[in-house]
Amino acid sequence: MSSVRWAFCTSKWNPTRSEWLFALSCIQSEERERVLSFVFRRDAKSALVGRLLMRKVLSESFVLSNSEIKLGRTGNGKPYVINAKDNFYFNVSHQGDYVVLAGEKHCNVGVDIMKTELKGNQTLDEFFHSMRRQFSCNEWQTIQDRSSEEEKLEMFMRYWCLKESYVKALGVGLGLLKKLRTIDFHIDKEFPRLAIQTVTKNTKLFLNDSLSEEWCFEESKLDENHLVAVALQRNDVSFKKNENNIFQFLTMNDLTSSLSPLMTVEESLWSKFAAKINS
Ligand SMILES: CC(C)(COP(=O)(O)OP(=O)(O)OC[C@H]1O[C@@H](n2cnc3c(N)ncnc32)[C@H](O)[C@@H]1OP(=O)(O)O)[C@@H](O)C(=O)NCCC(=O)NCCS
Structure with a gap:
């Protein structure tokens, strides 16, 4: 295995x-x-x-x-x-x-799953506002560029999953929270949407503005409203x-x-x- x-x-x-x-x-x-x-x-x-x-x-x-x-x-x-x-x-x-x-x-591997739903009575804007500091300018721009609220929320959750999968592979806890903005994911703008049970591997990680060759990511949808990201840390093998x-x-x-x-x-x-x- x-x-x-x-x-x-x-x-x-x-x-x-x-x-x-x-x-x-x-x-x-x-x-x-x-x-x-x-x-x-x-x-x-x-x-x-x-x-x-x-x-x-x-x-x-x-x-x-x-x-x-x-x-x-x-x-x-x-x-x-x-x-x-x-x-x-x-x-x-x-x-x-x-x-x-x-x-x-x-x-080394980390995984995160998210259901694309808003909890509580918050509007999308209120929700985004409370999370603003965790995302890079590039990531916010990519979220805002989506045309519908549904697509914006999905893009947001996609970034969230990517960040959590990376943080979880590292095994760190909330201590890294302050630095989440410096973890900057670049999603291929030609393929902004994930498909069910189809693995996308073209998202790139930038750390402090430099492309990280060490990490790669598998993203997919389990069903219509569950996104999954898997972070993989390349090594010698x-x-x-x-x-x-x-x-x-x-x-x-x-x-x-x-x-x-x-x-x-x-x-x-x-x-x-x-x-x-x-x-
Ligand atoms: C600890 C943390 C990584 C868990 O993530 P989560 O999204 O709350 O929960 P998940 O369901 O994805 O993962 C929980 C499971 O991961 C594992 N886990 C627990 N702590 C972990 C850690 N520090 N690193 C990796 N895996 C961890 C456990 O198996 C846990 O399930 P269990 O306790 O039932 O066995 C998360 O709470 C955390 O500290 N995140 C910091 C970064 C952050 O806030 N990111 C926001 C993204 S924008």
């Missing part, structure tokens, strides 16, 4: 009692506590699915059983394998209806530019069929889930 792009639709997953309990039994106790701490079902499902995706990709890549995989988090919250014997880079993102994972054998890494949609059975439980979990963890707000 050299490149993995997986997506799971959490909004369509209504877990049965046995699915929920089994999935919870496959993750580490501190992560189980975290999953159970969310108020909304949607957040609990996303956090759990993220862990299952990581465990599936790592057990398949390292050819290890689930119990042999020990995951930790860096000080900035980025998950990593504590007992890794080999390299495998991975990153997860959850937003809107999906959880996605991008994995790479040979290069030959970079396969022509791979068309479209996201593969997985089922809960795909996620759990190769995982064995780490421990038995109490039946009461189902009622804890059932009591969460269904949103």
Whole structure:
């Protein structure tokens, strides 16, 4: 496995009692506590699915059983394998209806997914105004050049995804926020719109006004209103530019069929889930 792009639709997953309990039994106790701490079902499902995706990709890549995989988090919250014997880079993102994972054998990777929707009662202008400082002049101009509000929002979300995927590959946290403006993405103006399950790789990253050859980006749409960006950090190993890494949609059975439980979990963890707000 050299490149993995997986997506799971959490909004369509209504877990049965046995699915929920089994999935919870496959993750580490501190992560189980975290999953159970969310108020909304949607957040609990996303956090759990993220862990299952990581465990599936790592057990398949390292050819290890689930119990042999020990995951930790860096000080900035980025998950990593504590007992890794080999390299495998991975990153997860959850937003809107999906959880996605991008994995790479040979290069560092970050992923971000965004649903193209405005939250709350804000107008597009109010929303843009609150975000103004995070974008370069070039990026704002490209957003404003789009003709409809829908296209402006999509372009905005595209930049957001690109920036987050880069920040997430680096594994830094909010500390980089002040510098986001100096991370300047140039989108090919001939192809301003992404297409569903078609990978675009021609966006360029400029850091402090210089083209970065080190990074490249895969952008696509999972469906009409979900954008995904994958940041890839090139290194010495030959970079396969022509791979068309479209996201593969997985089922809960795909996620759990190769995982064995780490421990038995109490039946009461189902009622804890059932009591969460269904949103
Ligand atoms: C930490 C941060 C990178 C997470 O991003 P997010 O968009 O809120 O959430 P996502 O769903 O994309 O990613 C969350 C997942 O990424 C992983 N993650 C957590 N911290 C991470 C970090 N510092 N770096 C990389 N991955 C991280 C985790 O797997 C997490 O899911 P989990 O906690 O359920 O396991 C983000 O909150 C952050 O600090 N961003 C700073 C930059 C910024 O504000 N950008 C705005 C763009 S304009």
